[in-house]
Amino acid sequence: MxxxxxxxxxxxxxxxxxxxxxxxxxxxxxxxxxxxxxxxxxxxxxxNQSGRSLRQGETKVIGLMIESSKETVENADNFFLGVTSGLQSVFARHKLDLLMLPCPSDEDPHEYLKRMVARRIVDAMIISDTQRVDRRIDFLSRAKIPFVALGRSLSASNFPWIDLDFEGVADHAVERLISLGHRRIAITAPSSEANLGYLFIDSYRRALERHDIPFDPTLVIRVKSSEQGGYQAAHELLLLEERPTAVILIYELMAIGLYRRLMESSVMPGRDLAVIGFRDAPRARFLQPSLSCFRISLYDLGVALGRMLLATMPAYRDFYPGGERNIIWPLELMPGESDAFDVGAMV
Amino acid sequence: MxxxxxxxxxxxxxxxxxxxxxxxxxxxxxxxxxxxxxxxxxxxxxxNQSGRSLRQGETKVIGLMIESSKETVENADNFFLGVTSGLQSVFARHKLDLLMLPCPSDEDPHEYLKRMVARRIVDAMIISDTQRVDRRIDFLSRAKIPFVALGRSLSASNFPWIDLDFEGVADHAVERLISLGHRRIAITAPSSEANLGYLFIDSYRRALERHDIPFDPTLVIRVKSSEQGGYQAAHELLLLEERPTAVILIYELMAIGLYRRLMESSVMPGRDLAVIGFRDAPRARFLQPSLSCFRISLYDLGVALGRMLLATMPAYRDFYPGGERNIIWPLELMPGESDAFDVGAMV
DNA sequence: CTGAAAGCGCTTACAG
DNA sequence: CTGAAAGCGCTTACAG
CATH class of the missing domain: 1.10.260.40 (lambda repressor-like DNA-binding domains)
Structure with a gap:
């Protein structure tokens, strides 16, 4: 045919x-x-989609841009695949297809995005890995291409985004640990200049101050956001002269490396050190003792991203009235065994 | 503009x-x-790509179909992102773009593929996760859509594919363990009907026979190809009345779960049990004692897939003369510490 | 070396 | 309710 x-x-x-x-x-x-x-x-x-697109001026395709840098490949926990299902469930209603656009590692993400958009491969874009200053956001805004970002940015004042509630995580974790009697609480932060690191530390600091616990910079452990980073964090933690009784992690895979390093020194999470992990990643779900961490439904996050995006598109706007243009995505604490001990009984 | x-x-x-x-x-x-x-x-x-495509009858886009089933999302080790770079390096020379097509989990992969192809979103396809009987292969062959498969299949007699050398892995692993003095060697296999499981076991069996070691079916441990499966495998292994001195794994993430379960019973890989893992995955690279496993360059695999695909396309065929239509992709053993002991010294 | 024109496969006002 | 025709943005024989 x-x-x-x-x-x-x-x-x-x-x-x-x-x-x-x-x-x-x-x-x-x-x-x-x-x-x-x-x-x-x-x-x-x-x-034939080319015929339709040409005539209608739209492709019925939404692009999800992903960066396949070496870092991402080695460490990403298929976060995007998880979000994909939620996105597709929204798009399917409107017969929109989701395509993933992997930016080659040797191409500038900004140039890549420009090329894909100019070629009119997609009607709208979902971008992630937002930088503190991100030219893609300015470009998309100015070119009037509908888009939504996964992650905040200082670029452009008003664009649609959803970001994880890093402040809430730090806040909840500190409060919980203090209520369990901890006073010396370490926290990890990314060694990069990522925005989320600042949010995380600030929130941690404020929570401590609410309980009159002085902020001790030596307890902020800067490591890579990776499994290796977790290993490194445990290592540095064990070297501290006055060892903290608890640690809060900022990235999901850190827990795995951290556990391993602790075990090597026979320091048992949940007995000798309280650990609160970040996201409830499939890999971390398998740790023993079970990790206290924060639950997030990637599916629901995908749905929210999809809705927010369509709400910005004239053709679909009416289906999604009154939505927010920015969402701080809450994470729910799932208590596990890794921080389930009374610090008073220690020492 | x-x-x-x-x-x-x-x-x-x-x-x-x-x-x-x-x-x-x-x-x-x-x-x-x-x-x-x-x-x-x-x-x-x-x-505008639609205008070009319509006029030229081609889109200059190659699709990489991925299935975002729950299993994949939870367990895939970003294998595809790794292959992506190699593919892009080949496609870039011809100004072809690679897009990833994530099949929604509630859509039949065959129907999804048909729809994407019929809409002429792509000129050619790369498919993976091939089944023993895979209708997509028959469809693509009949529709004369250029494609290449990552994985063998019993469908269609002659189509371009690359698959990992499962036989070679089993063979090398057994030979190595026997040369280290092992006689009682366990092996893991997928609980599914996947083709590769049969290849793996057959090769293991033949290698044993070459050394007059009788095949013992209780040493074939069928578990899920996942981290959890590795944990389960270790569990079953520890329950065997006559414990094997070595085990060969079939999936990259198994090693992590296996290590954990062994450690729980204070069985140390490389001292109390020899372990040979499968692929040298980023996550497994961090295990201690270091895992003996097989190295594979995902980048090179991507390059080979890209070349093989273009060789089937009239417009690019001349650039890639004389290539194979089928490749069994070799993996190279990287000795680690997990099997570095003399079994004679044991017991 | 350049321009005018045809036509790729569709959808959609417009007539009837 | 249906058909004939225009036109979306390109590339490419064809004339000149």
Whole structure:
């Protein structure tokens, strides 16, 4: 089966009628529509997207840009695949397809994005890995391409984004540990200049201050956001002259490396050191003793991202009224065994 | 900047000349070409892909289909992102873009593929997760869509594929363990009906037979191909009345769960039990004692997949002459500490 | 070396 | 309710 012409010829009607029947336009005889649908199914006809796109000025494709840097490849915990399902559930209602656009590591992300957008491969974009200053945001805003970002940025004043509640995580974790009697609480932070690191530390500091616990900079352990970083964090922690009784992690995979290093020194999480992890990642779910960490539904996050994006697009706006343009995504603490001990009983 | 008409008008020349200049056609005055290129750059003009695709009958896009099933999301080790770079390095030479097509978990992979292909979103496809019987392969063959598969299949007799050398891994691992004095060697296999499981076990069996070691079915441990499966495998292994002195794993993440379960029973890999892992995954790289496992360059694998695919496409065939249509991808053993002991010294 | 024109496969006002 | 025709943005024979 080639194109709509062949299908129309096969049915002995005009291509216009075929198109209207296929696209569910109202002014088509029901019997005609039935015949068209049946023939299309039988012959496996599906409209060529280039033809449609050219005529309609839209591609019905949403792009999810991902950066396949070495760091991401080695450490990402398929975060994106998790979000994908939620996105697709929203897009499916509008017959929109989600494609992932992997930016080659040797191409500038900004140039890549420009190219994809200019070629009109997609109608809208979801970007992630936002930087404190991110030219992509300015570009998309100015080019009036609908987009939503996973992550805050200092670029542009008003654009749609969803970000994880790093402040809330730090706050909850500190409060919980203090309520369990801890006073000497370490925290990890990314060694990079990522915005979230600042948010995390600030919130930690404020929570301590609420309880009149002085902020001790030696308890802020800067390491890479990776499994290796967790190992390194445990190592540095064990070297501190006055060892903290608890530690809060900022990245999901850190817990795995941290546990390993602690075990090597026979320091047992949940007995000798309280540990609160970050996200409830599949890999971390398997740790023993079980990790106290924060639950997040990647599916729901995907749904929210999808809705927020469509709310910015004229063609779909009406389906998603009154939504927020910015969301701090809450995470829920899941108590495990890794911090389930009374610090008073220690020492 | 809208389209080629605006650009042509801006330059006071015809759209045909603009197109020829932009596309590097020879019969264009160099001064004209220079002016066109400069103006395009300045005004940010990039040809609309729908227009090109419609006219040329090709999209210049290659699709990499991935299945975002729950299993994949929880366990995949970003294998695809690793392959992506290699693919892109090949495609970049021909100005082809790679897009990832995530099949929604509630959609039949076969239907999804048909839809994407019929819509002409892509010129060619890379599929993975091949099943023993895989309708996608028959469909793509019949529809004459260029494709390459990552994984063998019993479907269709002759299609381009690359698969990992599971036989070689089993064979090398057994030979190595026997040379270290082991006689009682366990092996893991997937609990599913995956083809690779059969290949793996067969090769293991043959290697044993070469050394007159009888095949003992209780030493074939069927578990899920996941971290949890590794944990389970260790558990079952420890329950065996006559414990084996070595175990061979079939999936990269198994080692992590296996190590954990062994440690819980104070069984130390490389001292109390020899362990040979599968792929040298980033996460497994961090295990202690270091894991003996097989190295594979995902980048090189991506390059090979890309070349094999282009070799099947008339437009690019000439660039890749004489390539194989099927490759068993070799893996190289990287000795670590997890099997570095003389079994004679044990017991 | 350049321009004018055809046509890729669709959808959609417009007539009837 | 249906058909004929225009036109989306390109590339490419064809004339000149």
């Amino acid at each position: 080639k194109g709509i012409h062949q299908l129309a010829e096969h049915l002995n009607i005009s291509i216009g009628t075929v198109s209207r029947a296929l696209n569910g336009k109202p002014d088509v005889n029901e019997e005609t529509r039935r015949r068209v649908l049946a023939a299309a199914e039988e012959l496996g006809y599906v409209a | 809208k389209g080629i008409h605006q650009l042509a008008e801006h330059l006071n020349i015809s759209i045909g000349t603009v197109s020829r200049a932009l596309n590097g056609k020879p019969d264009v005055n160099e001064e004209t070409r220079r002016r066109v290129l400069a103006a395009a750059e300045e005004l940010g003009y990039v040809a």
